[in-house]
Amino acid sequence: MHLAVDRHPGGMLVTDHRGGTEVVPAAAFPAYVVAQEGRSTPPRWVWSDTALWYPPLLRAGLRVERCHDLRLVEAIIAGAEGRAVRSFAARPRAALAMPERQSAALFDLEAEPREAERTPPAAELHAEQLAALARASTRAPGALALLAAAESAGALAAAEMTFTGLPWSAEDHERLLVEALGPRPAAGERPVHLAALAAEVERQLGVRPGSLAIDSPPELVAALRGAGIDVATTRSWELQRQRHPAIAPLLQYKTLSRLMTANGWNWLDEWVRDGRFRPTFVPGGVVTGRWASDGGGALQLPRQVRSAVRADEGWVLVVADAAQLEPRILTALSQDAEMARAGAGVDLYQGIVDSGAVDSREQAKLGMLGAMYGGTTGQSARVLPRLQRVFPRAIAYVEEAARAGERGETVRTRLGRTSPSPGEEWRERQLLAAAEGAGESERRDARTAARGQGRFTRNFAVQGTAAEWALAWMAGVRRRLWSAEGGPLARQPHLVFFLHDELMVHAPAARAEEAATALREAAADAGRLLFGDAPVTFPVTVATVQRYSEAK
DNA sequence: CGTGAACGCGCC
């Protein structure tokens, strides 16, 4: 939908592509709509903050095709230039001052007058940002501008996903809870299955019924030790190594207790309305460029409850997952031809096995994850030398990123997102340890801190570039679905969920194939956008299902 | 008493 916007006595006059008009109240309208970049392209709205301005437009039945999010782009540029973000962008929700030629009455300048005075008008900020993006030194010309566009497109998608919501069957969710936990208990009470498990743990530990505070880690550890079980913490992985009849019911208790507290009845009451879960996504919420979420735990949706994510009657969920995204990103970043060969099929880990580097898919996976996260022990460390022999360039890439971090340097993603510098404290510690007369413990602490920073930068390059690929993918899917046809967002195929390397489209059943094609084509485009014609593929698996739990 | 760190665990 192409929108034109003009000032109007009652607010802002918005004209859609069919000539229909609507007046949007001034209080609900963004500071600036800008930049007609040519007749052939739709307008790009330039505003301080998509998350602030877009939702009211969506509620008014309007959609914005392209935008430039000044707050998100400021964060990217500031990071690349190694400086702090300007004040308006540091605030969680950022309005901008009005330009002088527009009516100040549209906005409440009294709220924060000094901030308003300090903040350059949007048009000016936009021009400055475009210049900064253009002069940024990145591997490929225009990379940072591409990142700015992708980040902004992601912000639009995030607002739209919150607006339409994820189709959620509260009824199925309830049923699942009752089955696992028992009927909903009164407030403060334990569901019957949970109570039974707690009692069984007490029995097996030989303590008086009702005397064990099972939810208190210190007390639980004490009780376990009292029963002769040698544990230092109550972590599941540590419990799993023990042989004792109390362990099985305890582990089950922990799993169900988690379900209850994280995604139980309270969660359902708070987050699901009218058959939709409406999480708030936070684009750029993670330093690496990944999204975060705010409330509802959208990015930690446990597998246990995914059967409650259910398409509307006559609709389907088209769920796409980028297969082994991060190792493929590393392959492209490092231009490792041998690993590209291993990734030619749909299963890169199997390809690594077939190359002869390792013996099993599990080893390949563990080894690659260890290489990308900086694992130094266990199985992953053991297979690393074997991977290094066959894929020297890929391994060298992450090793170099780690060394840079250990030296206190920053690293960059493919499109130029820059890792934050280690803090002043970190640098002081390194200087102290390097100084004459430094003690052994000081040197050890500094070394530990340096290695920690190395693990961070090692992972930043890969995770951050994967996030960029995912943004480009999402933007491409959105554009394809968009151009398919006009009409209200919720009446045509639309994105409903994003999870780092997964996208979900809710679509009328008859248009499922169209959505699947969009997901596949946009993935191929994203690879070309980031890496040109490098011989690296980014296959996606696409499943058309009724419930999220039926995918993969 | 309220606040915040620490824990533990869910996701990628």
Next chain:
DNA sequence: AGGGCGCGTTCACG
């Protein structure tokens, strides 16, 4: 003893 998160609970502290 592995990178990035969010969130609910417990517990120490002011």
